[in-house]
Amino acid sequence: MGSFIKITEQPSDYRHLEKMPVAEILTHINEEDKKVPYAIEKVIPEIEKLVLVAVDKMLAGGRLFYIGAGTSGRLAIVDASECPPTYGVSPNLVIGIIAGGKKAMTQPVEFAEDSLTQGWEDLQKHNVNNKDVVIGIAASGTTPYVIAALKSCRQHGIITGCITNNPGSPLTEQADYPIELAVGPEFVTGSTRMKSGTSQKLVLNMISTAIMIQLGRVDDNKMVNMQLSNQKLLDRGAKMLMEKLPGTDYTKAKALLVKYGSVKEAMESQGR
Incomplete structure (x- = not known):
C-alpha cells in the first residue's frame, strides 16, 4: 500500500475559489463534471462482467447488496430503494446498507466507517450467503467498514464487486469484480460527493437498470412492472x-x- 496515492485527495486544479465569480465557479464545476462519463466509458467491460455475474446469481435466487459509508452509502440506499417502485421487485432483491444505519442517511455517524466488524454484521442481519453478490462502494477505496465487509464475504464464498475512485486501492484487492472510476481531483479538494459521487450514481444506475432488463422487468422500453403508487x-x-x-x-x-x-x-x- 506504500505506493498507493489517493487521486480523490489530490489538490484541486483550481485555486482561490473564494475569489471566483459565481459564473466561473459554476462553469468550472460543469467542466469537471463532463469528465465523469468518459471515465465510466473506459470501464464498461468491467461493469458488464459484474452485471452478468449478478444476473446469474439473481436468476438462481440470489440477491444484490450494496454497502458503503457516507455519500457512497447514501447512493447505495437510493439506488436499492428505487428498484421496487420502478420494477415491481421485492425490497429484498436489491439491498442497500450504510455504515451507521438509517440515521446516517441524513447526518454523519461518528466513526461508523472505521469499524472492522460492523459491515459483516450488517450484512448478516439479512442472512447474506453465497447465492448473493455484494458490491462495496467507497470513493477513497480505503474505508475500513467496506473493505472488512468484502473480506468477510470472500471468506464465506460470496462474490464481491466494488466501485471506487482510486485505482489500485485496498478495496479493489477485496473485489472479484472491481470497477475503478478515475475521475481525478475534485473541484473543492477532497469533496468526493462531487465527481466521485456522480460517477458512483451513474454506475449504480447502469448496474441496476441492466440487471432489471435482464431479469425481464422491462417490456420493449417500458417499466411494465412499476408500482402504481401515485x-x-x-x-x-x-x-x-x-x-x-x-x-x-x-x-x-x-x-x-x-x-x-x-x-x-x-x-x-x-x-x-
Whole structure:
C-alpha cells in the first residue's frame, strides 16, 4: 500500500475559489463534471462482467447488496430503494446498507466507517450467503467498514464487486469484480460527493437498470412492472396499456391497472 496515492485527495486544479465569480465557479464545476462519463466509458467491460455475474446469481435466487459509508452509502440506499417502485421487485432483491444505519442517511455517524466488524454484521442481519453478490462502494477505496465487509464475504464464498475512485486501492484487492472510476481531483479538494459521487450514481444506475432488463422487468422500453403508487404513474401505466392493447380506451386501461396492479399483470389478464 506504500505506493498507493489517493487521486480523490489530490489538490484541486483550481485555486482561490473564494475569489471566483459565481459564473466561473459554476462553469468550472460543469467542466469537471463532463469528465465523469468518459471515465465510466473506459470501464464498461468491467461493469458488464459484474452485471452478468449478478444476473446469474439473481436468476438462481440470489440477491444484490450494496454497502458503503457516507455519500457512497447514501447512493447505495437510493439506488436499492428505487428498484421496487420502478420494477415491481421485492425490497429484498436489491439491498442497500450504510455504515451507521438509517440515521446516517441524513447526518454523519461518528466513526461508523472505521469499524472492522460492523459491515459483516450488517450484512448478516439479512442472512447474506453465497447465492448473493455484494458490491462495496467507497470513493477513497480505503474505508475500513467496506473493505472488512468484502473480506468477510470472500471468506464465506460470496462474490464481491466494488466501485471506487482510486485505482489500485485496498478495496479493489477485496473485489472479484472491481470497477475503478478515475475521475481525478475534485473541484473543492477532497469533496468526493462531487465527481466521485456522480460517477458512483451513474454506475449504480447502469448496474441496476441492466440487471432489471435482464431479469425481464422491462417490456420493449417500458417499466411494465412499476408500482402504481401515485396518479402520475397510474396515468403513465394506462397510456402504456392503451399502446399494448389496441382498442382499449383510457378508462378501461386505468380500471385494469387498478385491478391488477401493474401493466404486465393487466396485459396477462387480457391474454397478452
